[in-house]
Amino acid sequence: MTDTFFGHVIDGEEVASIDGKTFDVWNPWSQEVFAQAAEGGPEDADRAVTSARRAFDEGPWPRMGRAERAGHLHALADLMEARADELATLDSTNMGKPFAQAKHDVGRSVWNFRFFADHQRDHVGEVYPMDSGHHSYSEYGPAGVVAAISPWNFPLMMATWKAAPAIAWGNTCVIKPSEDTPASVTMLGRLAVEAGLPPGVLNVLNGHGAPAGSSLTADERVDRVTFTGSSQTGRLVMASAATHLAPVSLELGGKGANIVFDDADLDNAVHWAVESIFRNSGQVCLAGSRLFVQSGIREEFLARFTAAAEALTIGDPFDPATKFSSLASKRHFDKVASYVEGVGDDGGTLLTGGVDETGRWLVRPTIVTGLPLTAPAYCEEIFGPVCVVNTFDSEDEVVALANDTRYGLNAMLFTENLSRAHRVSSRLRAGTVWVNCFFIRDLRTPFGGVGDSGVGREGGDFSREFFTEPKAVVMQI
Numbered sequence: 057m058t059d060t061f062f063g064h065v066i067d068g069e070e071v072a073s074i075d076g077k078t079f080d081v082w083n084p085w086s087q088e089v090f091a092q093a094a095e096g097g098p099e100d101a102d103r104a105v106t107s108a109r110r111a112f113d114e115g116p117w118p119r120m121g122r123a124e125r126a127g128h129l130h131a132l133a134d135l136m137e138a139r140a141d142e143l144a145t146l147d148s149t150n151m152g153k154p155f156a157q158a159k160h161d162v163g164r165s166v167w168n169f170r171f172f173a174d175h176q177r178d179h180v181g182e183v184y185p186m187d188s189g190h191h192s193y194s195e196y197g198p199a200g201v202v203a204a205i206s207p208w209n210f211p212l213m214m215a216t217w218k219a220a221p222a223i224a225w226g227n228t229c230v231i232k233p234s235e236d237t238p239a240s241v242t243m244l245g246r247l248a249v250e251a252g253l254p255p256g257v258l259n260v261l262n263g264h265g266a267p268a269g270s271s272l273t274a275d276e277r278v279d280r281v282t283f284t285g286s287s288q289t290g291r292l293v294m295a296s297a298a299t300h301l302a303p304v305s306l307e308l309g310g311k312g313a314n315i316v317f318d319d320a321d322l323d324n325a326v327h328w329a330v331e332s333i334f335r336n337s338g339q340v341c342l343a344g345s346r347l348f349v350q351s352g353i354r355e356e357f358l359a360r361f362t363a364a365a366e367a368l369t370i371g372d373p374f375d376p377a378t379k380f381s382s383l384a385s386k387r388h389f390d391k392v393a394s395y396v397e398g399v400g401d402d403g404g405t406l407l408t409g410g411v412d413e414t415g416r417w418l419v420r421p422t423i424v425t426g427l428p429l430t431a432p433a434y435c436e437e438i439f440g441p442v443c444v445v446n447t448f449d450s451e452d453e454v455v456a457l458a459n460d461t462r463y464g465l466n467a468m469l470f471t472e473n474l475s476r477a478h479r480v481s482s483r484l485r486a487g488t489v490w491v492n493c494f495f496i497r498d499l500r501t502p503f504g505g506v507g508d509s510g511v512g513r514e515g516g517d518f519s520r521e522f523f524t525e526p527k528a529v530v531m532q533i
């Protein structure tokens with residue numbers, strides 16, 4: 057099959073849907089359909105889970121030595137590295153991400169496989185010699201079949217963040233990429249076959265949330281559901297998995313607070329303010345979409361932030377000069393544009409940006425001031441390049457403002473005062489706090505969110521706990 061068709065990858069083969077149905081795959085920059093993908097229905101989901109189940113129950117993967125399994129994951133990572141330009145081209149074409157950013161995401165995806173390949177070798181279990189003379193030890197055996205459902209904003213990176221630990225720990229998996237971005241994940245499935253992973257270990261099921269995704273979550277042969285996407289869909293996924301008591305890990309939406317204190321290194325704070333809300337056109341769960349600047353530096357900070365936003369080169373994702381491009385789909389453009397268009401009615405002012413007038417699915421880097429704290433653009437996840445700025449005077453005030461949200465994925469703070477950095481980090485209700493930086497991840501640390509931002513944590517040993525069935529063995533010696 058050619059790259060103009062993205063099939064399912066099931067049991068080591070790329071296949072069309074049983075009923076032959078397909079859907080359009082778009083290039084949002086050119087606003088053209090560039091491929092077709094297989095539209096997964098309940099029977100295709102059944103086929104994918106059957107393949108994963110058989111590979112788990114009868115295949116070599118869960119029984120394989122850890123070094124051998126790690127070798128397979130590194131072989132896949134090697135292939136991904138060798139084909140990095142193709143993978144990045146697919147993500148840039150399919151979602152409008154600047155090519156350099158897509159290339160960076162491929163690097164992170166490769167690292168997901170390498171990190172968890174080694175992690176499962178090094179974190180085998182613990183032994184506790186007991187005072188009673190017994191020995192107690194823990195064992196982390198694979199859980200079974202994992203359904204990994206991923207979003208469109210980091211198509212390859214998000215899918216590998218779920219699939220890599222799942223298979224590293226000896227499970228088999230079915231990845232269901234977003235219907236908006238099937239391209240790079242389908243290629244990942246092809247590369248897994250080429251790398252020699254046993255059939256059925258890494259399957260890809262294309263199609264829409266319902267019925268493809270919902271058929272996976274409802275299938276009682278699925279032992280774990282790991283999901284990244286919106287809070288609204290997360291609720292449906294959790295309810296469906298609950299019908300057969302499959303544990304869920306949910307990485308959901310965000311409305312990140314970015315706090316700039318008056319003693320911050322302003323060059324650094326401006327740099328990260330721009331990165332955190334305009335990288336990937338703001339289509340980042342961790343985006344710094346609510347910016348709080350201390351009153352004394354408001355004018356200077358806003359002048360610099362606005363200038364930096366306006367300096368971003370907007371254009372074709374494949375032009376090396378491009379730093380900022382279109383939104384990922386017409387549907388998403390309509391959503392982001394409606395928030396921007398509502399700003400004036402709600403009493404806010406656009407310092408810069410707005411909806412592009414050229415007919416592209418583009419919203420320019422947008423900075424908003426003066427919005428009431430009840431305005432939808434302030435409270436809700438826009439998932440686009442829209443930063444709402446407010447001021448504060450005291451630490452207590454800004455902590456209360458930052459925490460006053462249903463979300464709790466992440467926050468950033470910029471200060472040169474070490475005590476304040478620790479104090480405020482500890483008071484913020486968020487799964488991750490970045491101090492004087494953004495987006496840096498150590499894969500050993502927990503990743504996840506509070507409140508509407510998620511359920512559970514992944515990363516390092518947290519992924520091990522989720523993707524295994526920990527067992528205690530107590531032995532009299």
Ligand code: NAD
Nearest residue numbers: 206207208233234264265269270285286289307308309341
């Ligand atoms: P979405 O919830 O619309 O879709 C996510 C995935 O779920 C897609 O693959 C979709 O097909 C599938 N899906 C939809 N309905 C389903 C159902 N009933 N059953 C099973 N699967 C179903 O989200 P999206 O628009 O693709 O992604 C954007 C959202 O993802 C934002 O809210 C963003 O904040 C969030 N996100 C969170 C993180 C994180 O780590 N917390 C990372 C990236 C994106």
